Amino acid sequence: MARLEGYRAVVTGAGSGIGRAVVARFLTEGAKVVAVVRKTADAESLSAMGAVAVIGDVSQYDTAERAVAAATETFGGLDVYVANAGLWDFHRRMEKQSPEELARGFDEVFGVNVLGALYGARAAVEALRASGGSVIVTGSNACVLGGGGGVLYTASKFALRGLVMQLAKELAPQVRVNGVAPGATNTSLSGPLALGQAGKELNADADRMAVMQQHMLLGRVSEPEDHTALYVLLASRTESPYVTGAMLMSDGGLTISI
Template sequence: MLLNRRVVVTGAGSGIGKAIVKRFLKEGACVLAVVRKPEQVEEFASHKDFSFVVGDVNDYSTNELAVTSAIKKWGGLDVMIANAGVWDFFKKLQKMSVTELEDGFSQIMSTNVKAVLMAAHASYSELNKTNGCLITTGSNACFRPGGGGPLYTASKYALRGIVGQLALDFAPNVRVCGVAPGATDTPISGTDALNQRQKSMNSDRSRLDSMGQHIPLGRVSSPEEHTDLYVMLASANGARYITGTVLVSDGGLTAGQ
């Protein structure tokens, strides 16, 4: 479905981002990954349709470099996937110091919200030329509380609004959509401000087991289980009339809401 589609994926070094890279290459896409460390994508280095840039999505220059590199390598860009994100490990507001609140808000909003806007800004001109699409990675926290603490939830509600607004602003040539995974077995980390940079979601297996008990399907997902939606949204013909929406992939957690 993705033969020769030219794609940039941020946050591609692990978890859902890495699963997207692997699946898209299998589907025939040309993929440029944005990672923090080259060794995160060593397994794809020999693939003829793979490339990467190293940088921080919180810097506009990284987003711009990813787009210009894809254009230089493949002559254009069809899909921008703004996937990078950080979590807050359910950190409660009343448990934060004032400094943690101020700096934690800034860092989480930067990665989960501002970086998406920067990716959109950097890619819009090229996507407009190719009738391409922007896809963001949201969360069940886009729709309901309980997927994290207040900082994470605020960032994901904001992301849902961005998808809707950019769909209006970028129409008719660029579609804007999101995928909202539920609890997923990934090493997503936190922020320096909340002293969570070295933590990862799936390092605590009891936490994942507890999450799974609240999901109708009875378990957390693997990153690979979300990639079908990204493939559909990124394809040239599979989602031609879908824009402005966030598709939920959460094992039924938000059912009925």
């Protein structure tokens, strides 16, 4: 039996990587999905998969508002909001950035990684209370230790972990709030325009991927699909009814290996 039969979901950052894999898994598990993307080509591709696509920037509140409206108007409600969209900073060190770059980079990285999730929760809270649903964010091993990125990325992921914990308190008992924290993953995750990294992709550098693999206890860098079962678990009211405020590690042992 499909584990999310009849569930209605929003997934942001759905154009590639973990977000796209979550959309595909949710559809397979019987859910109806609104997929939030930045590009028209991604919207068309996801529509062909059976999702309803919304184009927008998650750092703008109206994107979350439109995504929730698409779910409630098309599907009759919302059961889970997956705030997955994110930016990486390619380990950019503080002293390699001017004060102006730090300010612009902070606004862009936190706007997507933290404010995007907060906006999603705010836009979705009424619908999620009505359904007894949940919010799921995509964290990182950088939620719990340094070294998973540069100063901006790591700070944003620590903030995201705090956001999960605080929202779990504020939205209980009607809405559960949790996260999945992947480690090194073979995705095209890009960086902020403010740091000149918008055209870069995490998995485009074979040497970088090889270094990441050396730290993985399980001997390989993960694929996006390796993490999707945890999103299904946290979305399900029957499989994780007593889980809230949690950040589930899915990092191949990276956190305990360094």
